[in-house]
Amino acid sequence: MPIQDTANIKEKIISIFRIRGPSLPVHIASRIGLSILFTSAFLSELVSDKKIIISNMRVGSSPVYFIPGQESMLERYSQHLKSKEREAFLLLKEKKILNDKKQEPSIRVALRSIRDFAIPFKRDEDIFWRYFTIKESEIKEIPKTIKIIERKIIPKKIEEKQELNIVNKEKPKKKPVKKKISQKKNExxxxxxxxxxxxxxxxxxxxxxxxxxxxxxKIKDNGKEQLLIAYNKKRINESDLIKVHKKSLELNLPYILLTLGETPKKLNELINAIKNLSKIEKLE
Structure with a gap:
């Protein structure tokens, strides 16, 4: 293909983006009359030239392409997010800013997956997420607001302690520390x-x-849905195994076990023994 033709095609693609906004390769291919393969090659070149941007999200197996300045228009593709990712997207869109450690684990995972819409930032040692349309200048106001609230609350707590004649100041300090340690371990x-x-x-x-x-x-491994139970300890016992088995029956899913250590020898022997067991009958 002549160089001039290539340049013309690229310019035509840019024009399509200006009219359509964020688009899938199939949309561009139909407009320029080329195959998906050739269209994708042109799109890759335009990404390399920093003329267009490629999304992190996927619609099926295809990314979304757009030109700089069209980021906010990506919202129209949010309906293609997976269930938990969409839940995280809608929550962040509503709240504008989320404190990472205060979210459910599934939401925290999802927030890390929707990088087009969730922008991370730190305040002190805490991770926060801002909705992608929120400007950084708006974020700077958050710490000030929180500090003002703290100043109002702290004196009240001190007054209450004085009224109740609480002398020991060490006990209230220990509880939050334990919680923080526990949260960090869980995380x-x-x-x-x-x-x-x-x-x-x-x-x-x-x-x-x-x-x-x-x-x-609940996980998907090689296209198959399974149950995974990870124990936060080095040794598991029979009761742990029975608990997992019951849960798998409840959800009708095969299961995988994860532990922090080796499986005890006796438990391994029990598992191997059960494998060849046909049934147990009562002798009368």
Missing amino acids: KFFNKVKEFLLKKSIEILDIENFNKDDLTL
Whole structure:
């Protein structure tokens, strides 16, 4: 294809974006009269030239392309987000700013997946998410508002303590510290499981349960939906195994177990013994 023709096609593609806004490769291909393969090649070149931008989200298997300045128009494709991602999107759109650690684990995972719409930022050591249409100048006002509220509340607490003659000041301080430590441990465990699944290209569909002892997820591995239970301890026992089995029957799903350590020898022997067990009958 002559160089002039290539330049003309690229300019035509840019013109289509100006008229249509964010588009899929199939939309562009139909307008310029080329195959998806050739169209995708042109789009890749335009991305490299920084003339257009490619989205993180996918509609089916295709990304969305758009020209700079059309970011807000990506909202029209939000309907194609997966259920949890859409839930996180709608929550962030409504609240404008979310404190990461105050969200449910499933929402926290989803927020990290919708990078077109959720922009992370830090205040002190906390991670926050802002809706992508919120400007950075608006964010700077948040810490000031919070500090003012704290100043009003703290004196009231001090007065109440004085009235009740509370002398020991160490006890109130210990409780939040424990909570923070517990939250950090839980978060560390959750992230460890998430990284493990990510390495194995396993998709998290939903979070059934999450506490300090275990994490129960619905996952998709090689196209098959399964139940995954991760125990936040090194050794599991028979009761743990029975609990997982009951949950899998309840949801009618095969299950996978994760632990922080090796499976105890006795439990392994029990599992192997059950594999070949046909049935148990009572001798009368």
